[in-house]
Amino acid sequence: MKVTVDQDKCISSGQCVLAVPDVFDQREEDGIVVLLNPSPPTGLAEDVKQAAARCPARAITVED
């Protein structure tokens, strides 16, 4: 699984952090997404997909 994020699209909603805090974080200065792990383990695959689906700005892309 390969994850990418688009910081220009991100609106700092934090929904990804709520879904998978091991994979996503937010920048201190404006809450914009920070990708902690672009290749999360299979065990987190479902949560990462949920994070992408719930992102209001469609800023998360997941490739299998």
Place this chain on the structure above:
Amino acid sequence: MTNTSMAAAGPAAADVLDYPMPRTVGCPFDPPPVLRELQAEAPITRVRLWDGSTPWLITRYDDQRALLAGPRISSDITHPHFPNTSPGFNERRRQARTFISMDDPEHARLRRMVTASFAIKRVEALRQAIQKIVDALIDDLLAGPKPADLVKAFALPVPSLVICELLGVPYADHGFFQANSKVLIKRDTPLDEALAAQQRLLGYLDRLVGDKLASPGDDLLSQVAGRVKTGDLSRHDAAAMGQLLLVAGHETTANMIALGTLTLLQHPRQLAILREADDPKVIAGAVEELLRYLTIVHNGRRRVALEDIEIGGQVIRAGDGVILANDIGNRDPAAFGDPDRLDIGRDARRHVTFGFGVHQCLGQNLARVELQVVYGTLYRRIPTLRLAADLGQVPFKHDGLVYGVYELPVTW
């Protein structure tokens, strides 16, 4: 898509329904039933507003998300066809315009000035302070007379104290800002009264911004004032942003506290599960389900089409008004099984109560923490809490921009 008479109706047709519709008497927690019929038979249809305009009403969850996610619809309140909620609404918002009434890139530039304070870690850091506020207010409630009005004694003070602390607004002024907010959030307040209330609030926030410019503190309004100093924000826009954060920061959550409590009191089995839960995830899940079930933003999210949009067998033309009825979207059986049942055990996290797309609620995570603390504390501290009136006597905010109750008489 079936082409029913309603779906085919043009703006002049006699069967165009007025929006918003009334709820059914005796069903105060459910959206108007006609919305369910539209969702099934004419999910993208024109409705008529108070001013005679006929924007499109979008009732299905998937259509709402698809539209809100993209740049095809605009939040620009200065657009002449922007669907107007009430005689005073658009004009009032134009006079105190903030990022919620703008499109990118200006929307993003302004919103990013305040997003840091609402990041997950920042609002989590407030949890203990919120817990103390909630505990103290429950102490006062228990020490006071009963029956009591839960709105006045608890639901309004909790988020008001929290947003005052976060913004750096003196809570001692809560009588002033709550009274003026109350004027603004009634749908049918005449334009002159709404503008006067807004002017009082803007004047108040302008003075506070001035104070923060002179002696900045460790609060959000001081940060906003700092942007005035650097020339990134006009003083008027700073006051307007402060007003938005103050009003939105206390009114909405207050309604979820009081209306959520009333809902749980009417669903005693669900309340018992919540009260006895040890796992914070159960409480967090209940918050999401109540947000979905109640969807207090009940007049639809409003936009205007920037281009021709083909969706659901209809064509929305550039310049047409668009209203996303998220209350019925959250009751769409295609998105949530048995959608009219309150079930705090379901996974409701994908609800559209906070909207979707770039305008999704800035304060959503703060609201979540506040509601988790409230729902996780109030019913344990007062296990015998009950309604001190008939449900039929409770004054609901049918005329509110945001739904809720004006008063909630409770005893224990």
